Amino acid sequence: MGRITAGEYAGSYLLLAVEINDSWAFYISEDPRTGKADELKADDFWASDEDAPRLVEEMAVVWAEESHDAALEREIFDIRGEWHKRRRRNSLIRSLFRRPGQRD
Template sequence: MGSILMDRASWPEDGRIGRITAGEYTGSYLLLAVEINDSWAFYISEDPRTGPADQLKADDFWAADEDTPRLVEEMAVEWADESQDAALEKEIFDIRREWHKRRRRNTAIRSLFRSRGQRD
């Protein structure tokens, strides 16, 4: 795990996973994803592999572009290696799967409207 540059334009579409090492959520994982309207989504969860699911501390919130680097720095996030990112996300959060379904559905709908527009 290490530090990374937080650039909205080059941030992975599926976000990045890191471990929080300072503050209220110390020891929890962070999934940080770019959102619309100049904001970032923070998804936070303790490791579900270490205790009962109904007792896990979890949270999520959105922050503005200008606040996000400071929040990540205050959390002292240690980012997972990209080779471990997908496996960690599936084990800790498992929400990317739903994101992928929505993207496929939205793409199919846009394609349908485009093809209908070409026939009219």
């Protein structure tokens, strides 16, 4: 988690997450605590291992302290919360179609 200080997204937050196939997910959002939710500028895109460092440098990201990372992510993006809901939902769906006595 960090704050973008340069370029098109200056002032927005960046959540950078490693993805599969040698790529990184860039999740970008303005601070939802300071504006109307339906007017927030947000974006997301994926970049290769080769391009990610250059993009982070161009955005001049100032990284949040590790101790504030999880709370800040929850307040700005809540992607981890969404992932948790999806895992629970998938687990429930699997349990509905499981044969009696079958385990995951």
